[in-house]
Amino acid sequence: MRKPIVAGNWKMHGTLESARSLAAEVAAAAGSTTGVEVVVIPPFVHLHAVRNALGESAVQLGAQDVSPREEGAHTGEVSTRMLRDIGCRYVLCGHSERRQYQAESNELVAQKFMAARRAGLLPVLCVGESFEERERGETEQVLRAQLDPVLRLGGPATFEKALLAYEPRWAIGTGKTASPEQAQDVHRFLRSEVAAFSATIADLLPVLYGGSVKAANAAELFSQPDVDGGLIGGASLIATEFMGIVAAAAGRT
Ligand SMILES: O=C(CO)COP(=O)(O)O
Numbered sequence: 001m002r003k004p005i006v007a008g009n010w011k012m013h014g015t016l017e018s019a020r021s022l023a024a025e026v027a028a029a030a031g032s033t034t035g036v037e038v039v040v041i042p043p044f045v046h047l048h049a050v051r052n053a054l055g056e057s058a059v060q061l062g063a064q065d066v067s068p069r070e071e072g073a074h075t076g077e078v079s080t081r082m083l084r085d086i087g088c089r090y091v092l093c094g095h096s097e098r099r100q101y102q103a104e105s106n107e108l109v110a111q112k113f114m115a116a117r118r119a120g121l122l123p124v125l126c127v128g129e130s131f132e133e134r135e136r137g138e139t140e141q142v143l144r145a146q147l148d149p150v151l152r153l154g155g156p157a158t159f160e161k162a163l164l165a166y167e168p169r170w171a172i173g174t175g176k177t178a179s180p181e182q183a184q185d186v187h188r189f190l191r192s193e194v195a196a197f198s199a200t201i202a203d204l205l206p207v208l209y210g211g212s213v214k215a216a217n218a219a220e221l222f223s224q225p226d227v228d229g230g231l232i233g234g235a236s237l238i239a240t241e242f243m244g245i246v247a248a249a250a251g252r253t
Pocket residue numbers: 009095167171172173174175210211212213231232233234235
């Protein structure tokens with residue numbers, strides 16, 4: 001049985017003060033939720049304050065990106081060790097906004113993913129197709145191209161102690177959510193790609209859905225057998241809305 005996970009990707013939003021108070025609200029509300037792993041993923045510069053605001057709560061901390069390199073002269077980069085030090089358990093690798101605006105290639109994303117794994121962080125590999133790619137019937141081909149370099153570097157055990165997030169680009173920040181059936185189809189496909197290497201690992205692998213998830217549509221998405229929770233953008237910035245999504249995930253267990 002896979003434990004549902006709901007992760008809030010705060011992207012480049014907020015101030016030190018708003019990050020602190022959002023974290024405190026989530027921590028207080030999450031105290032009464034059992035059976036769901038709740039994660040917040042603030043900007044790097046807010047990680048320390050957010051960790052302190054989370055205190056002893058069970059809410060976990062994640063980062064939005066990481067360097068593929070261990071340390072050294074890499075101005076502006078943040079290493080896996082720094083993330084571990086500051087209390088991160090999760091790190092996003094290859095979010096579509098980084099692929100699109102920072103031109104991150106599938107190969108670079110694979111290197112980041114492997115660096116995170118080596119350091120004992122749980123990497124969340126984000127994959128997803130554009131609207132045009134879906135229209136052309138290329139969804140599986142695009143997802144396979146995003147998965148393959150990671151599997152090539154990592155071998156059969158790649159997705160042990162790791163996560164996948166399916167975030168169709170056309171659903172991110174657009175208010176257009178994938179239908180539960182569309183999400184399920186892709187999640188099943190992703191799990192089967194991993195199962196080709198190891199059925200056991202594929203069976204344990206959390207596959208999250210992201211793209212315009214809100215409290216009102218979360219339960220339907222999470223009711224699908226291969227949708228193990230959500231990676232939430234906009235709706236994670238409002239504590240009550242985010243906790244509504246967590247409650248929907250709790251209902252799945
Ligand atoms: O990109 C996302 C989470 O990583 C999804 O963003 P939205 O929930 O704002 O569509």
